[in-house]
Amino acid sequence: MKSRSFRRTFLCYLACYFPLPNRLRVALHQLAGVHFENPGKVFVGYGVFIDIYSHDCSVAIGEHCIIGTGTRIYTHYLDGGAIPHTFYEGSVNIGDRVFIGTNTVVAKPVTIGSGAVVAANSLITRDVPSYSVVMGVPARVVAEREIKKGIDVRVKINKQR
Numbered sequence: 001m002k003s004r005s006f007r008r009t010f011l012c013y014l015a016c017y018f019p020l021p022n023r024l025r026v027a028l029h030q031l032a033g034v035h036f037e038n039p040g041k042v043f044v045g046y047g048v049f050i051d052i053y054s055h056d057c058s059v060a061i062g063e064h065c066i067i068g069t070g071t072r073i074y075t076h077y078l079d080g081g082a083i084p085h086t087f088y089e090g091s092v093n094i095g096d097r098v099f100i101g102t103n104t105v106v107a108k109p110v111t112i113g114s115g116a117v118v119a120a121n122s123l124i125t126r127d128v129p130s131y132s133v134v135m136g137v138p139a140r141v142v143a144e145r146e147i148k149k150g151i152d153v154r155v156k157i158n159k160q161r
């Protein structure tokens with residue numbers, strides 16, 4: 001089991017830190033255990049780290065997603081109340097046509113709904129509704145996308161945030 005964890009972690013680091021073509025980066029993540037719905041239709045930027053070291057956690061990514069440079073997707077989390085420090089594991093699900101802006105951190109086991117836009121530098125600690133725009137630390141919904149005939153015609157930004 002330990003050698004499998006090592007292999008997964010090694011592949012994820014390789015995919016993250018080597019300046020590779022997108023296809024190769026996606027393929028290395030697949031070998032590590034990330035599930036891509038359609039690997040040919042996902043862009044994973046340079047410096048993206050998908051932490052999938054354990055056998056009990058999973059990361060699934062839908063079609064037509066763009067994951068910006070420097071993003072971190074974690075699958076082990078600190079149990080805030082525990083002494084000594086204890087970690088628990090979880091899974092992250094990312095739907096179709098999700099855009100994740102550069103340097104986002106996914107810090108909890110969440111679902112990011114299809115069509116969502118995550119602004120650059122966001123910290124994701126809760127589920128992200130489909131077709132919403134979230135931003136900030138922690139990320140909050142600031143807009144809903146309206147898709148008409150396959151085209152994003154309007155993004156309503158909530159000025160009250």
Ligand SMILES: CC(C)(COP(=O)(O)OP(=O)(O)OC[C@H]1O[C@@H](n2cnc3c(N)ncnc32)[C@H](O)[C@@H]1OP(=O)(O)O)[C@@H](O)C(=O)NCCC(=O)NCCS
Nearest residue numbers: 045067068069100101102117118119120121135136155157
């Ligand atoms: C989220 C994003 C798509 C919004 O773009 P937009 O719809 O054109 O929105 P605007 O730029 O008009 O900004 C709307 C408001 O959100 C704020 N805002 C935009 N991006 C923000 C971010 N990442 N974090 C916090 N606030 C942000 C703006 O300051 C503005 O606030 P205001 O209304 O108080 O002035 C864009 O800002 C973003 O984060 N893009 C990601 C860029 C990136 O990662 N590129 C690499 C791709 S691989």
